[in-house]
Amino acid sequence: MFALKVARRYLTSNPAQTVLLVTGVALGVTVFIFITALIEGLAVRLTDEVTANSAHVSLEPATRLAEILPGDPAVRTEGVALVSTFQRRQIRAWRSTAELITRQPGISALSPQISGNAFLVKGEAVQPVSVTGLEPEGLDAITPITPNLVAGQGALGADGLLIGTQLAEDLGLTAGQPVLLRTDRGGERLLTVRGVFKTGLQSLDSRVAFLSLQTARPLFDLPEGVTNIEIKLDDPGRAREVADFLAGATGLRATPWQDKNLNLEDALEAQGRTGTLIQIFSLISIIIGVASALVLSAYRRRSEVGIMRAFGISGGFIVAVFMLQGLLIGLAGGLLGCVSGYGLCSFLASLTDAEGNAPLPIAPERGGYVAVLILTTIGAVLASAFPARSASRIDPLEAIQQ
Amino acid sequence: MSRVLQARGIVMTFRNGDEETEVLRGVDVELATGELVALVGASGSGKSTLLSILGLLLRPTAGEIEIAGQRVEGMSERARAAFRNQRLGFVFQFHHLLPDFTAMENVAFPAAAPAGGITPDMRRRALSLLDRVGLADRADFPATRLSGGQKQRVAIARALMNKPDLIIADEPTGNLDLRSAGQVLDLMGEVNREDGGTFLICTHDEHVAARCDRRIQLVDGRVQPQDEGSDHPD
Ligand SMILES: Nc1ncnc2c1ncn2[C@@H]1O[C@H](COP(=O)(O)OP(=O)(O)OP(=O)(O)O)[C@@H](O)[C@H]1O
Ligand SMILES: [Mg+2]
Numbered sequence: 001m002f003a004l005k006v007a008r009r010y011l012t013s014n015p016a017q018t019v020l021l022v023t024g025v026a027l028g029v030t031v032f033i034f035i036t037a038l039i040e041g042l043a044v045r046l047t048d049e050v051t052a053n054s055a056h057v058s059l060e061p062a063t064r065l066a067e068i069l070p071g072d073p074a075v076r077t078e079g080v081a082l083v084s085t086f087q088r089r090q091i092r093a094w095r096s097t098a099e100l101i102t103r104q105p106g107i108s109a110l111s112p113q114i115s116g117n118a119f120l121v122k123g124e125a126v127q128p129v130s131v132t133g134l135e136p137e138g139l140d141a142i143t144p145i146t147p148n149l150v151a152g153q154g155a156l157g158a159d160g161l162l163i164g165t166q167l168a169e170d171l172g173l174t175a176g177q178p179v180l181l182r183t184d185r186g187g188e189r190l191l192t193v194r195g196v197f198k199t200g201l202q203s204l205d206s207r208v209a210f211l212s213l214q215t216a217r218p219l220f221d222l223p224e225g226v227t228n229i230e231i232k233l234d235d236p237g238r239a240r241e242v243a244d245f246l247a248g249a250t251g252l253r254a255t256p257w258q259d260k261n262l263n264l265e266d267a268l269e270a271q272g273r274t275g276t277l278i279q280i281f282s283l284i285s286i287i288i289g290v291a292s293a294l295v296l297s298a299y300r301r302r303s304e305v306g307i308m309r310a311f312g313i314s315g316g317f318i319v320a321v322f323m324l325q326g327l328l329i330g331l332a333g334g335l336l337g338c339v340s341g342y343g344l345c346s347f348l349a350s351l352t353d354a355e356g357n358a359p360l361p362i363a364p365e366r367g368g369y370v371a372v373l374i375l376t377t378i379g380a381v382l383a384s385a386f387p388a389r390s391a392s393r394i395d396p397l398e399a400i401q402q
Numbered sequence: 403m404s405r406v407l408q409a410r411g412i413v414m415t416f417r418n419g420d421e422e423t424e425v426l427r428g429v430d431v432e433l434a435t436g437e438l439v440a441l442v443g444a445s446g447s448g449k450s451t452l453l454s455i456l457g458l459l460l461r462p463t464a465g466e467i468e469i470a471g472q473r474v475e476g477m478s479e480r481a482r483a484a485f486r487n488q489r490l491g492f493v494f495q496f497h498h499l500l501p502d503f504t505a506m507e508n509v510a511f512p513a514a515a516p517a518g519g520i521t522p523d524m525r526r527r528a529l530s531l532l533d534r535v536g537l538a539d540r541a542d543f544p545a546t547r548l549s550g551g552q553k554q555r556v557a558i559a560r561a562l563m564n565k566p567d568l569i570i571a572d573e574p575t576g577n578l579d580l581r582s583a584g585q586v587l588d589l590m591g592e593v594n595r596e597d598g599g600t601f602l603i604c605t606h607d608e609h610v611a612a613r614c615d616r617r618i619q620l621v622d623g624r625v626q627p628q629d630e631g632s633d634h635p636d
Contacts, residue, residue, distance in 0.1 A: 002517070002519045002520070006515075009502045303498060307494075308511075309483070311487060312483040312484055312486035312487025312516075313511075313512070314516065397454055400496075400572075
């Protein structure tokens with residue numbers, strides 16, 4: 001295509017200016033990629049921290065509401081909802097439910113649990129705890145406990161109990177010592193602290209006690225059912241989707257991890273908005289840069305373009321010449337920016353502090369490369385539209401008479 | 403003898419706000435195929451304006467123009483551009499070569515741009531035209547590295563590229579030294595004689611005018627009757 005040849009020739013005829021222009025575009029693209037990789041990396045790190053230690057979807061019995069007569073739709077029904085208290089809330093058919101869940105793709109782990117509140121009593125010291133009764137072989141399914149043991153071991157046995165370091169400290173307990181557990185259902189039993197764990201999560205280390213499902217049954221007066229089923233997914237990002245599906249399939253209330261961490265979601269969204277703003281500004285600066293360079297170039301080449309028009313070369317050809325310049329600049333700057341952006345992000349991601357942690361949670365593979373390349377190219381072509389149009393309208397007489 | 407150009411009653415009035423300048427007041431021009439005609443007249447008499455109109459670069463206020471058997475008044479801008487490209491050649495006082503292209507590319511440009519590339523045929527024609535203007539050895543020179551006279555000769559070759567019916571030249575030697583001007587003039591004479599190209603050359607140079615078949619003199623926006631006026635003084 002001849003217009004492409006002319007566009008290339010125009011760009012190479014002033015290499016210094018073209019290099020500067022392409023570098024400018026590449027810088028904008030680098031900023032875009034850096035911000036994208038940083039925001040994405042931050043989201044991944046925060047999400048990982050949350051999802052690594054908690055369930056991705058939690059299943060509980062749906063709240064039973066007392067029947068409400070249909071009335072004035074303007075009246076908020078929550079105002080008159082009554083929670084039915086006639087039946088114990090539990091998942092009776094948990095075995096078949098668990099089976100159904102395991103058959104779904106993307107489920108990595110599942111843990112039926114009996115959760116309840118209790119007090120740990122040692123001498124005169126009393127501490128409230130959240131008790132989680134689970135199958136001993138699934139101890140680490142949702143929260144990695146065994147790897148985080150600082151004392152004792154993870155075998156729960158018939159009367160075993162695992163508690164966090166903070167709780168152990170508060171009660172003056174160490175592995176191997178007995179402690180009395182008194183549940184809110186009135187159950188009471190002397191158990192043995194088998195191990196002490198330290199996850200680094202305040203809520204776990206100070207308030208949670210693990211014991212086996214069988215031990216929990218009589219204590220919480222649940223001979224067959226469980227109170228909740230916790231699920232881990234291969235991809236935590238699909239939690240909402242999976243929760244919706246499971247809620248429909250089981251009739252239970254399914255809560256994705258995001259709903260239990262609304263603060264995190266808000267924070268991620270705010271971060272995302274900031275990132276989008278910076279991305280938009282870097283694209284705008286690219287477009288302004290390309291547009292102003294091409295406006296200048298079209299101005300400098302007025303007489304040349306005018307002479308082409310005198311020779312009857314079509315306005316379309318001239319538009320093509322300038323828009324192709326925009327395209328080439330956008331592509332070159334975009335590609336160069338992708339390379340330098342990836343280089344910068346990889347370098348920053350490889351930095352480690354004294355403890356071997358990355359100070360910047362950058363995800364170099366999540367720089368939005370394809371998106372920025374496409375956006376930059378489209379932006380540069382759009383930016384060239386105005387100068388191209390004005391060049392194509394140059395009056396040949398003007399060029400000749402000067 | 404067939405006619406290349408027939409223009410009748412060309413009127414050109416420039417309006418600048420309330421001010422009106424009547425530059426051409428009814429000009430008739432006829433050119434036969436193969437003629438070499440000089441357009442002369444005092445500075446400001448409207449020569450360039452007339453050439454622009456005949457070259458379809460400017461629309462007259464009134465008048466009829468027929469070039470190569472085609473009436474041009476009703477044509478759209480697009481059609482006029484295509485017509486210029488196919489039927490007309492231009493040579494200006496300043497060469498207006500494209501500085502980023504070689505001599506050969508400059509010559510081929512008017513054919514290459516509409517076609518989407520320089521075909522081997524175009525290259526051959528461009529090279530033979532450069533040979534014609536005595537610049538075969540400069541074909542691959544960038545336009546910027548040619549002398550003023552050489553540039554103007556390349557410009558002539560470019561004007562001939564699409565085998566135009568009419569070549570319009572506005573002071574083609576006005577910017578050249580005597581020797582280069584002579585060469586350019588020789589060249590146009592040669593093309594005229596050997597290839598039968600029709601030329602309308604606007605000039606201030608008596609040498610140029612003298613070598614043309616005839617001259618059209620513009621005075622006060624009208625064509626001065628020429629008929630042997632000098633031989634029969636009143
Ligand atoms: N766009 C315009 N608007 C107003 N007046 C114009 C315009 N173009 C040309 N003129 C006027 O028309 C007249 C003729 O101009 P033109 O350029 O045709 O003269 P010329 O014969 O070519 O002169 P020269 O020999 O100096 O080149 C001049 O008085 C000029 O000022
Ligand atoms: Mg003039």
